[in-house]
Amino acid sequence: xxxxxxxxxxxxxxxxxxxxxxxxxxxQRMLTNEKxxxxxxxxxxxxxxxxIGKKSKNIGQRNQYYVKDSxxxxxxxxxxxxxQEEMDKRARFxxxxxxxxETSGIKYNGKYLLGNLLVCGDCxxxxxxxxxxxxxxxxxxxxxxxGKETCPHSPTVDEGWVQGVLSEAICHKGIYDEGIxxxxxxxxxxxDTIILIFRNNxxxxxxxxxxx
Numbered sequence: 001x002x003x004x005x006x007x008x009x010x011x012x013x014x015x016x017x018x019x020x021x022x023x024x025x026x027x028q029r030m031l032t033n034e035k036x037x038x039x040x041x042x043x044x045x046x047x048x049x050x051x052i053g054k055k056s057k058n059i060g061q062r063n064q065y066y067v068k069d070s071x072x073x074x075x076x077x078x079x080x081x082x083x084q085e086e087m088d089k090r091a092r093f094x095x096x097x098x099x100x101x102e103t104s105g106i107k108y109n110g111k112y113l114l115g116n117l118l119v120c121g122d123c124x125x126x127x128x129x130x131x132x133x134x135x136x137x138x139x140x141x142x143x144x145x146x147g148k149e150t151c152p153h154s155p156t157v158d159e160g161w162v163q164g165v166l167s168e169a170i171c172h173k174g175i176y177d178e179g180i181x182x183x184x185x186x187x188x189x190x191x192d193t194i195i196l197i198f199r200n201n202x203x204x205x206x207x208x209x210x211x212x
Contacts, residue, residue, distance in 0.1 A: 001027050024122070025191070031087065034066075037080035038073030041066055057206065113178050114138060114162060114188075120154045121191035129159070138162065140190075153192045155209060162188070162195075165207050169197055 001024040008022050015022060034041060042065040048056040058064060118127035118138055125142040140154035167176040170184050189196040190209070197205045
């Protein structure tokens with residue numbers, strides 16, 4: 001994302017609102033927006049209050065519907081899908097010193113299941129388990145190794161809260177079951193305001209982030 005941001009700015013390419021500086025999250029949203037390949041997800045937002053016209057993001061309150069070939073595509077489905085594969089692969093990398101990266105390893109090879117699922121939405125590093133003041137939390141590996149200033153927007157998440165989110169979103173009757181999560185979930189991408197749960201069947205679910 002950083003390289004794309006730097007290239008756009010060096011070429012004088014402005015954002016849709018005319019800004020000279022790009023936000024990496026804006027680029028990430030563009031690269032994952034299915035509309036560019038001619039498809040549409042209906043009900044990404046919904047009207048919460050018709051009296052005042054208040055709209056809210058649909059993070060599970062309403063059904064969503066995926067419509068293929070709803071309009072002319074800007075990029076081919078093949079290119080779009082390759083980008084998703086590349087982003088997924090890079091999400092498994094951990095930033096190291098001198099700009100190098102290394103893979104977080106084979107999936108499900110760690111002691112803790114969440115260590116194989118949680119990835120930082122900003123830098124792509126894996127999350128690591130820590131115990132602080134008697135509380136078990138998960139934190140971006142880049143932030144742990146290089147400090148807060150290297151990945152300032154990655155939140156620290158409470159283990160119990162993450163397990164509760166996965167229980168409600170994935171497990172039957174809301175009971176946490178690592179076997180089900182292992183079979184159903186590909187990764188959990190964590191941003192400063194939302195968490196994206198990517199399932200093995202290709203679907204995804206947004207959950208508002210809550211910092212305890």
